[in-house]
Amino acid sequence: MKKRIVLLPGDGIGREVIYSTKVILNVIAKRFHYTFEFIEMPIGGEAIDQYNIPLPEVTLEACQTADAVLLGAVGGPKWDSLPAPIRPEKGLLEIRKKLGLFANLRPVKSFSALLHASPLKEKFIKDSDLLIVRELTGGLYFGKPSERRNNDKAVVDTLYYERYEMERIVEKAFQFARSRKKHLTSVDKANVLESSKMWREIVKEKSKAYPDVTVEHMYVDAASMKLITNPSSFDVIVTENMFGDILSDEASVLTGSLGMLPSASIRSDSFGLYEPVHGSAPDIAGKGIANPLGMILSAALMLRFSFGLEMEATIIEKAVNHTLLDGYHTPDLHIENGRIVSTDELVARIADKVEEEVLQNN
Numbered sequence: 242m243k244k245r246i247v248l249l250p251g252d253g254i255g256r257e258v259i260y261s262t263k264v265i266l267n268v269i270a271k272r273f274h275y276t277f278e279f280i281e282m283p284i285g286g287e288a289i290d291q292y293n294i295p296l297p298e299v300t301l302e303a304c305q306t307a308d309a310v311l312l313g314a315v316g317g318p319k320w321d322s323l324p325a326p327i328r329p330e331k332g333l334l335e336i337r338k339k340l341g342l343f344a345n346l347r348p349v350k351s352f353s354a355l356l357h358a359s360p361l362k363e364k365f366i367k368d369s370d371l372l373i374v375r376e377l378t379g380g381l382y383f384g385k386p387s388e389r390r391n392n393d394k395a396v397v398d399t400l401y402y403e404r405y406e407m408e409r410i411v412e413k414a415f416q417f418a419r420s421r422k423k424h425l426t427s428v429d430k431a432n433v434l435e436s437s438k439m440w441r442e443i444v445k446e447k448s449k450a451y452p453d454v455t456v457e458h459m460y461v462d463a464a465s466m467k468l469i470t471n472p473s474s475f476d477v478i479v480t481e482n483m484f485g486d487i488l489s490d491e492a493s494v495l496t497g498s499l500g501m502l503p504s505a506s507i508r509s510d511s512f513g514l515y516e517p518v519h520g521s522a523p524d525i526a527g528k529g530i531a532n533p534l535g536m537i538l539s540a541a542l543m544l545r546f547s548f549g550l551e552m553e554a555t556i557i558e559k560a561v562n563h564t565l566l567d568g569y570h571t572p573d574l575h576i577e578n579g580r581i582v583s584t585d586e587l588v589a590r591i592a593d594k595v596e597e598e599v600l601q602n603n
């Protein structure tokens with residue numbers, strides 16, 4: 242098997258977690274005799290420094306001809322005062338839109354070694370296993386106009402959705418619910434927003450084709466409370482772009498750290514862009530202590546969804562679990578009697594565990 246993988250390290254810890262992930266993918270490639278060709282391209286702040294724009298044409302073209310893309314994170318204080326259209330974050334929004342990646346899957350499941358690592362009580366989180374299906378290319382993050390008005394005395398952002406954009410994400414979520422515990426929670430703010438009213442209508446319409454899936458509608462404010470107080474009551478959550486962005490950072494608390502959560506940004510074919518849920522973490526960038534697991538687990542999702550390599554994806558996930566069970570972790574996690582190690586040491590230990598898992602599978 243030969244695959245072209247574009248690496249978009251981006252900024253801050255994005256670079257650190259991408260290089261960590263490359264180490265693990267190289268172990269998989271070597272052991273299974275696959276060829277993973279890595280092509281590194283600039284995005285975000287790095288691209289602004291080189292090209293004056295956050296998503297250069299060369300980067301987009303490389304992604305369009307790749308089998309999959311791995312993205313670290315973008316942004317940082319250096320670029321924070323730039324106008325919105327040329328900020329690093331705009332590059333991320335644009336690449337998602339231009340590649341048509343309308344569905345962002347954010348699985349949230351705690352590793353057994355980390356049940357004590359969450360500030361939440363173990364009894365509340367031990368049975369939680371949920372999937373957030375977030376709409377990724379519409380809503381407030383893309384609506385126009387988005388601008389200051391009347392000499393800075395007013396401001397407008399626009400929440401705009403086409404009906405088909407809601408239909409396709411809701412459809413995807415029903416499909417995932419059907420393949421899991423058949424429970425779908427649609428999160429909206431239909432008591433206030435017109436867009437949410439339409440969203441709710443669409444969920445009701447679509448539910449007719451999925452009589453085996455139980456549907457629940459929940460307002461986003463209540464959902465954010467229930468995620469913390471009763472996370473195991475969720476299976477699949479479907480929601481619009483900004484609600485999904487916020488709820489997934491909140492849900493990361495169940496797993497012990499924001500650095501743990503992977504994500505897959507997908508469309509209707511096998512292509513995908515895989516990115517951790519966290520950002521560029523400027524407060525810890527360059528210190529060698531970033532948690533690379535969200536990115537490494539995102540690469541496992543790439544193997545599973547884009548390349549059909551279920552066994553290899555599972556090997557990585559098991560290697561992560563066993564490394565954590567041995568007590569090794571970066572400082573963002575709190576494991577009783579664990580051992581805090583650097584990003585590089587953690588990656589080396591995971592690589593060893595991957596080797597062990599491969600031997601056991603042969």
Ligand SMILES: NC(=O)C1=CN([C@@H]2O[C@H](COP(=O)(O)OP(=O)(O)OC[C@H]3O[C@@H](n4cnc5c(N)ncnc54)[C@H](O)[C@@H]3O)[C@@H](O)[C@H]2O)C=CC1
Nearest residue numbers: 314315316317499500519520521522523524525531532573
């Ligand atoms: N997908 C992306 O590229 C995203 C980019 N951003 C950008 O990142 C920059 C920083 O944003 P923040 O709000 O601080 O969010 P952030 O996710 O970068 O960091 C929030 C907190 O979590 C910690 N953290 C995050 N990931 C970690 C990891 N892997 N290991 C250990 N600790 C980790 C950070 O140290 C920080 O204390 C901003 O420029 C923002 O726009 C934010 C979110 C997503």
Ligand SMILES: CC(C)CC(=O)C(=O)O
Nearest residue numbers: 330331333334486518519
């Ligand atoms: C940085 C933003 C564009 C998006 C974000 O926070 C995310 O996708 O998690």
Ligand SMILES: [Mg+2]
Nearest residue numbers: 486487490518
């Ligand atoms: Mg976010």
